[in-house]
Amino acid sequence: MHAAHSSEAHLAHHFPGVKAQFEAGKLGMWIFLATEILLFGGLFCAYAVYRANHPEIFIYAHRYLDNLLGGINTAVLIFSSFTMALAVRAAQLGRQKALQRLLSATIACGFVFLGIKYVEYEHKWKEGLLWGKRFKPVHEEKAAPREVPPPKALTWVNPEERSTLAPPADPPAGLAVRPAEAHGEHIVPQNVQLFFSVYFVMTGLHGIHVVAGMIVLSWILLRARLGEFSAAYFTPVDLAGLYWHLVDLIWIYLFPLLYLIH
Amino acid sequence: MSVPLGNALAADNYLNHEKGWRSWLFTLDHKRIGVMYLVSILASFLLGGIFALLIRMELWTPGRTIMDAHTYNQMFTLHGAAMIFLFIIPGIPAALGNFVLPLMLGAKDVAFPRLNLLSYYLWVVGALLALVSIVTGAVDTGWTFYTPYSTTTNTSVISMTLGAFILGFSSIFTGLNFIVSIHKLRPPSMTWFKMPLFLWGLYGTAIIQILATPVLGITLLLLIAERALGVGIFDPALGGDPVLFQHFFWFYSHPAVYIMILPAMGVISELVATFSHRHIFGYRFIAMSSIAIAVISFLVWGHHMFVSGQSNLASLIFSILTFLVAIPSAVKVFNWIATMYKGEVELATPMLYALSFLFLFGIGGLTGLFLGALATDVHLTDTYFVVAHFHYTMFGGTAIAFFGGLFYWWPKSTGKLYKEAWARLGAFLIFIGFNTTFLAQFLMGAQGMPRRYYNYLPEFAPYHKVSTLGAFILAVGFLIAAATLVHSLFAGEPAPANPWGAATLEWQTTSPPPHDNFPTQPEPGDPYEVDKWVYDPAARGYVLVPAAASAGRA
Numbered sequence: 001m002h003a004a005h006s007s008e009a010h011l012a013h014h015f016p017g018v019k020a021q022f023e024a025g026k027l028g029m030w031i032f033l034a035t036e037i038l039l040f041g042g043l044f045c046a047y048a049v050y051r052a053n054h055p056e057i058f059i060y061a062h063r064y065l066d067n068l069l070g071g072i073n074t075a076v077l078i079f080s081s082f083t084m085a086l087a088v089r090a091a092q093l094g095r096q097k098a099l100q101r102l103l104s105a106t107i108a109c110g111f112v113f114l115g116i117k118y119v120e121y122e123h124k125w126k127e128g129l130l131w132g133k134r135f136k137p138v139h140e141e142k143a144a145p146r147e148v149p150p151p152k153a154l155t156w157v158n159p160e161e162r163s164t165l166a167p168p169a170d171p172p173a174g175l176a177v178r179p180a181e182a183h184g185e186h187i188v189p190q191n192v193q194l195f196f197s198v199y200f201v202m203t204g205l206h207g208i209h210v211v212a213g214m215i216v217l218s219w220i221l222l223r224a225r226l227g228e229f230s231a232a233y234f235t236p237v238d239l240a241g242l243y244w245h246l247v248d249l250i251w252i253y254l255f256p257l258l259y260l261i262h
Numbered sequence: 263m264s265v266p267l268g269n270a271l272a273a274d275n276y277l278n279h280e281k282g283w284r285s286w287l288f289t290l291d292h293k294r295i296g297v298m299y300l301v302s303i304l305a306s307f308l309l310g311g312i313f314a315l316l317i318r319m320e321l322w323t324p325g326r327t328i329m330d331a332h333t334y335n336q337m338f339t340l341h342g343a344a345m346i347f348l349f350i351i352p353g354i355p356a357a358l359g360n361f362v363l364p365l366m367l368g369a370k371d372v373a374f375p376r377l378n379l380l381s382y383y384l385w386v387v388g389a390l391l392a393l394v395s396i397v398t399g400a401v402d403t404g405w406t407f408y409t410p411y412s413t414t415t416n417t418s419v420i421s422m423t424l425g426a427f428i429l430g431f432s433s434i435f436t437g438l439n440f441i442v443s444i445h446k447l448r449p450p451s452m453t454w455f456k457m458p459l460f461l462w463g464l465y466g467t468a469i470i471q472i473l474a475t476p477v478l479g480i481t482l483l484l485l486i487a488e489r490a491l492g493v494g495i496f497d498p499a500l501g502g503d504p505v506l507f508q509h510f511f512w513f514y515s516h517p518a519v520y521i522m523i524l525p526a527m528g529v530i531s532e533l534v535a536t537f538s539h540r541h542i543f544g545y546r547f548i549a550m551s552s553i554a555i556a557v558i559s560f561l562v563w564g565h566h567m568f569v570s571g572q573s574n575l576a577s578l579i580f581s582i583l584t585f586l587v588a589i590p591s592a593v594k595v596f597n598w599i600a601t602m603y604k605g606e607v608e609l610a611t612p613m614l615y616a617l618s619f620l621f622l623f624g625i626g627g628l629t630g631l632f633l634g635a636l637a638t639d640v641h642l643t644d645t646y647f648v649v650a651h652f653h654y655t656m657f658g659g660t661a662i663a664f665f666g667g668l669f670y671w672w673p674k675s676t677g678k679l680y681k682e683a684w685a686r687l688g689a690f691l692i693f694i695g696f697n698t699t700f701l702a703q704f705l706m707g708a709q710g711m712p713r714r715y716y717n718y719l720p721e722f723a724p725y726h727k728v729s730t731l732g733a734f735i736l737a738v739g740f741l742i743a744a745a746t747l748v749h750s751l752f753a754g755e756p757a758p759a760n761p762w763g764a765a766t767l768e769w770q771t772t773s774p775p776p777h778d779n780f781p782t783q784p785e786p787g788d789p790y791e792v793d794k795w796v797y798d799p800a801a802r803g804y805v806l807v808p809a810a811a812s813a814g815r816a
Contacts, residue, residue, distance in 0.1 A: 013778075014370035014447070024373045024446040031438045035476045042480035042510055046495060049506060057501070132494025132502075191501025197493045201484065 010233050022235050029239040033246050036209075040250055043202050047257060050194055060188065061195035062261040064129055066120060070259040073116050077248045080109030084217075088241045094231035096224065103221040103237075106244065110214040117207055124196070131200045135193030199258055206254060209247045216240050275677065279777040290375035293775065295382050296361030297675065300668075303357050306348035306389065307661075311737065313341035318699075318733040321726045324718050331716040335402035336417070338714060342405030343422060347429050348389055350660050351518060354525035355471075356385070356436050358667045359464050361675055363440060365768035365775065366458045368449050368784050373442040381435035384428050391425030394418070404714065406515070409496040409507045413488050420489055423482040430475045430482075433521070437471030440464050452786040458766045459535075459548050459789075463528020466552035470517045470524070470559060478514035481507065505571050512563035520559040522656055523623075524552055526663030527594055530616050533666050534598045535790050536764040537613035538605030542790045544597035551590035558587050568639050577636055584634035591627055595620060610762070611685040615666030618693045622658025626651060629704065644714075647707025650700045658696060665692070665743065672747060673761050677774040678754030684746040691739030698732025758803025763795045769804075 008018065015021040051058050087102035128136040220240045223229065229237055276293045286294055317337050320327045329337070360378065364371050372378050395401055395418040403412040403419060412419050444465050448457070485507070487493040494500025496507045535542040542548065564572055564580030572580075598620060607613070629651045632638045642648060669689075673679050706725035711718060718726065760769040768775075770784040787794075795804040 012371075012375070014364075014373075014375070020446055024442050027445060028374060028377075028438055028442045031441060031472055035434050035438075035472055038473060038476035039480050042477045042484075045510075046484075046506060049503070050501075053503075054501070131491065132488075132497065132500045133492030193494060194501035197495050197500070197502070201487060201493060201495065205480075205483070 010235075018232075025235050025239055026242075029242050033242060036246055036250075040202075040205070043198075043205065044253070044257075047198055047202070050198060054189070054191065054194065056187075056189040057192055057195050058261050061192050062259060064124070064127075065199070065259045066123070067259050069116050069120050070255050073113050074251065074255045076109050076112050076116070077251050080106045080113075081245050081248045083109065084241045084244045088234070088238055091224075091229050091234035091237040092231060094229075096227065096229075099224050099229065099237070100221060103217055103224060107214050107217050107221065110210055110217070113210060114207065117203070129196055130193075131197040132193050135196055202254055202258065206247070206250055209250070213240075213244050213247045216243060273772065274776055275772065275774045276777050277677070277774055288379075290371070290379055291777065292360050292364050292372050292375065292378060293675070293779075295378050296357055296359075298382055299352065299360060299385070300357040302385065302389065303349055303353050306344055307353075310341055310344035310349055311740065313337050313344065315733055315737060317341060318730040320716070321718075322730050324720060324723060332402065334716045335714075336400035339401045339404055340396060343392060343401070343426070345656075346405055346518075347426050348385075348392065350522045350656055350664075351429075351433060352385060352436070353522075353664045354529060354660065354667065355440065355464055355467055355521075356381070356432075358529070358664070358671060359440065359460075359525060360436070362671060362768055363443060363461065363464060364447070365674075365771065365779055366461055366766055366789075367443065367447050367452065368767045368780065368786055369443065369447040370778050372439045373446055374439050377435050378439055381432040381439070384432035384435070388425045388427075388429035388432060391421050391428065395422040395425065406511060407482075407485060408511075409485065409488070409504045410498070412485060413497060420486055423485055427479055427482045427486075430479050433471050434475045437468035437475075440468040441472070444468075449786055455546060455549065456786060456788060457549075459531035459542065459545070459552075460525070460528035460766075462549040462552045463525045463531070466556035467521050467524045467528075469553075469556050470521050474514045474517035474521070474560070477510060478518075481510040481514065484510075505567070508567050508570055509563070512566045513560075516563040516566060517556075517559040519652075519656070520555055522660040524555060526619070526660040527552065529663045529667040529670070530598060530619050531594075532764070532766065533612050533616035533670055534601050536670075536762050536792070537608045537610055537616070538602045539608065539763060539792055540601055540605035541788075541792065542597070543600040543603075544593075545790065547593050548597050551593040554590040555587065558583065558590070562587060565634055565639075568636060569643050581634055581636050585631065588627065588631065595624065595627075609686075611680075611682060611689055612666045612670035612762075614686060614689040614693075615662050615669065618689065618696075619659060619662045619666065621693075622654050622662060622696065626654030626656075626658055629654065642707065644712055645707035646703040646711045646713055649713045650703035650707055653700050653703070658700075662692070662696075665689075668747075669743075670762070671768075672750070673757030674768060674773050674775070676751060676754075677757050677772075678750045679757045679761065680746050680750035680754055684742060684749075688739050688743030688746060691735055691742060693739075695732050695735030695737070695739050699729050699736055700732070702726075702728040702732065755802075758801050760795065760804040761802075763792055763797065763804040765789055765792050765795060 011018055011021055015024065083102050083105040087099055087106060090098040090102055124130065126138070128134075128138040130136070217240055220236055223236065276291055279291075280289075286298065289295060289298075316329070317334070320329050320334050320337070360372070398421065399417045401407075401415075401417045401419055401422045403415060403417070407419065407423060412423075444457070444461060484493065484495050488496055492500075495502045496504050498504060531542060531548055562580055562584045564576055565584045568577050568581075598616075609617075629647070633642055633648060633651060669680070669685060702725045706722050706729075707713075709722070711722045711725070757773040759771065759773055761773075762769070765787075766789045767784050767786060771780045794807050796807050797803070798805040
């Protein structure tokens, strides 16, 4: 009786029934997720265009990213998706304590992710490995790529021949193509900053989404503490869960695209 | 079934259900939100119209007439931005659609009323940011914000693009709300092919709003990041590609012209059926052509970039795909004409707008083929021919349909009838003024007058003078139309429930509708079965024929 009462209490006057309202909420959330995918879709498209036109930049510059930290972050987010799925399950079964614990765990994973991301960003900041105009590598030795043999398939072509774009107005000191090394292994391609522009825009927009997801989940946690959810009414938990999974999913694409380039 | 009759103003309705300004600003009622949108959007139209008149006055003579070149650049940018982002895109869906969609479904509200109010306030915030940009150094980039100029000009590009970004979210939430409402609030007896065609138009529009607008969102975010942080994704000096901006921009902004025209076509389907007093011809073809236009709209953006450094093969493919749009568009036009054929065509004000639409959109659509063809487009790119073409489709199409819909649903939303003679005079002057303004632009464009130019050769002066005169006839037409509507609010006769004899559900409630939309839940049937309605002089409107009588007549 209590369950039936609490579900009716959330029924808006313009819906024929609780089921229709739940389905409407779910459809609305899926449509919203579609818009999120298209928002990132523009960035994935920019990534594809630039990587296809300038593979040398991506192969050279991705080595400045830390695979270990990126990998840990991937694991953290996948684990948070697991706790989120369990949280929805707990809400459906009306297990209040478990719901609150699992939501807290998910939010904690968000903090761990952002913390690790901060360490990565700070390192890049100190090295001057930033986007576009702000790209000014400071420590040439430290900033040098890890010893990874350059892929055999890649033959360096003069950028003027590969691309119709103008060379950078002001090539960053220390990273410009050195004629003596034109056939060597450690060739620094032009426009390395393009990779960092793409990297910071994509991970930055994703980071904003992680923060938004954590805010939403905190609000859900607050409502869960107030005992608003039950086996008969758990729509907000379900919808917030869908959003969180999407945020995780986008990272699962970002990690290999930015860190694991061969 | 008892039919609510006219003169319901004294009774409880959505306008007097609650009182005070709070009851409007915090309302969740789709009808009130629709009215708030209407007022705001008409104010934007007035603003954009004033910019247009200033542009036309400046172009009265070559060289300086009333303003300097920089101000002129700002004027045409603000005219375009205000008309596109504040008026045409939200116009029909957010103002008319918000009011009509739940009524047509026989529902009490849209699926997410709070989201609906949020999308209104997002519109307000976006509009305010656009106003801020006018005050703090108005943008002079043109409404397309092309890089690299938009990243280097010292006008307030950021607040304008941020405004457009927020307006985009408003548009997305409206589309989301409409799709969910149509899926989940449609009564079981109203199948997809029993929906009024306006809802098909809104559904197709909503699909585009949802799938295209986020791409504009990310494009504008990148532009803001470019200006504020120097990200360089569109900056060739930093390895970026300015043509990518154009691809992104038009990936949204071409489908966006169908965000503008699809709901307009939906309005025209209603107007033509109602005022021909005949069942709509080719219902399924009109419905499916809306979806076909929505799908094709995503595949044609490259036709804005024929001269922007796109490969010849890509241009060829985009050109062919562009021609495809003509097919579903023509399907609609022929079905509307077939509906009028042997109908009892009643030349009421909304029908005058609908007929204007057919004429103007016909010209706009056919001149689009000149621009879609590669060889002629190279000659016509960036001339007044393009300006005339998109004004014939956007203004002659969407804006005219918007005003047709406004006059059509005005008695329903306000409960007042306007003076028919004055409204017709307004519609007539708008038609004359519009053609005077823009036919001249076709002619000078074909002869090579470039768009957006401040100065021009003396041989173009006669065309510019005719165009400017036309703009003022247009303005007089709109003043008369506006005065007619405002007059009706204060001195109009009370409107009957169904003044036009339409069979869609919104006419089966009182004018204006009660807070919960229907005094008695209507039974959805064929939305174009107009034979069931006859004029009743006592009610001064149409009433349902009793079932026995209609069976006897048949």
